[in-house]
Amino acid sequence: MTEGAYRLEPAETLDPAAMTVLGRIYEEGFPPHQRADFAAVTAQRRDDELALALVRDGQPSGFAMLRPLGSTGWIFLRYFVVDEAQRGQGLGGLLWEQLTARLEDAGFTLLVFDIDDPDEPGCESGEAGLRFRRLRFYQRHGASLLPVTGYRAPHVAPETSGESPMLLMTAPLSGPLSDRPAAPDPGQAGAIVAAVYRFRWQLEPRQFPAFELHAHDPAGRPWPRE
Numbered sequence: 001m002t003e004g005a006y007r008l009e010p011a012e013t014l015d016p017a018a019m020t021v022l023g024r025i026y027e028e029g030f031p032p033h034q035r036a037d038f039a040a041v042t043a044q045r046r047d048d049e050l051a052l053a054l055v056r057d058g059q060p061s062g063f064a065m066l067r068p069l070g071s072t073g074w075i076f077l078r079y080f081v082v083d084e085a086q087r088g089q090g091l092g093g094l095l096w097e098q099l100t101a102r103l104e105d106a107g108f109t110l111l112v113f114d115i116d117d118p119d120e121p122g123c124e125s126g127e128a129g130l131r132f133r134r135l136r137f138y139q140r141h142g143a144s145l146l147p148v149t150g151y152r153a154p155h156v157a158p159e160t161s162g163e164s165p166m167l168l169m170t171a172p173l174s175g176p177l178s179d180r181p182a183a184p185d186p187g188q189a190g191a192i193v194a195a196v197y198r199f200r201w202q203l204e205p206r207q208f209p210a211f212e213l214h215a216h217d218p219a220g221r222p223w224p225r226e
Contacts, residue, residue, distance in 0.1 A: 006061065006091075008098045011042050011051035022053050022060040029063075029081030041065060041079070054082070054095045054104075055196075061086055062095040066103075069195040075103060075198045077113035080161035096141050098173065104173040110184070111143070111173055112192060114153050114166040116118065135167070144183040148193055149212035154201055168193065189213050 011022060023038040035041075046067065054062035060084040068075050080099075082091040103111060105214050106146070116132040117123075135145075144167040153166045170192065172180040184192060190213055197203045 002209040002212065003105050006054055006056045006094055006098070008052045008064075008095075008102055009055045011053050011063070014053060014055070015058075018055070019057060022063055022097070025060060025081060025083045026079065030079070035079070049078075052099065054091065054173050061091050062096060064099050068108075069199040069201055072110075072191075072199075073108060073197060074110040074112055074192065075108045076196060077111055078200075080113070082100045089205050092137060093141065097226070098171055100142075102173065108180055109172065109174040110192075111171040112146075112168065112196060113138075113143075113170075114151065114168050114196075117167050125197065135169075138169055141171070142180070143169045146170055146184065146189055146192060147186060147214040148189055148211050149214070151193060151196075152211075154203075155195050168196065186213065 011019070014022060019042070026035065026038050026041070030202055045051060045065070048068050050064075050066045052064045052066075053060040054064075063079060064077065064081075065079040066077050080095070082095055094187050100111060115134055116131045118128045118135065119129075119203070120131075123131070148168055151166055151168050153164050172184075174180075193211055193213075194205070194208065197208045198205070
């Protein structure tokens with residue numbers, strides 16, 4: 001793989017055929033309850049949201065969409081996915097590296113996102129293993145679990161209801177890589193959760209689901225082994 005051959009492009013600059021491919025990548029990457037209609041996600045997104053495609057020779061290989069968390073300088077990663085047919089070729093790492101570099105250049109200081117909890121009750125072993133591998137992918141690329149339990153993500157798809165138990169992760173974006181903290185300051189964790197509920201999910205403080213903060217990264221739980 002030649003890294004220089006891939007680049008991030010705004011989704012709106014793609015031609016219709018490439019947008020069709022990007023839509024397939026998006027829809028294959030997320031179950032229905034975790035995604036909205038692709039046309040609404042791209043064409044009808046908010047003015048401050050970013051929809052980016054990892055492109056090579058005009059063909060999309062990955063997709064990322066982000067929403068700034070108000071004026072905090074933090075940004076929430078709504079979607080991050082590479083082409084299922086091309087997985088195992090390092091595209092995930094390439095998309096992550098180009099995306100985080102772009103966000104740092106834009107002045108953002110922290111990337112925030114949520115992932116499915118491998119320890120969710122009732123999660124079968126194959127799915128738990130997949131979730132664990134996703135967690136480890138992000139940790140290998142400098143992200144860490146936020147020390148919080150009880151975070152819930154409202155369902156995206158209109159035909160579903162309720163909330164999904166999730167884990168929150170963060171990745172620092174500013175400063176030399178060697179000097180970036182492994183995790184946010186514990187005193188900052190509550191502000192990050194509140195910003196996610198307020199600006200990602202558009203909830204008022206009285207609507208925030210209850211959550212608990214901890215003094216350490218909760219990654220010491222007995223995760224399933226690969």
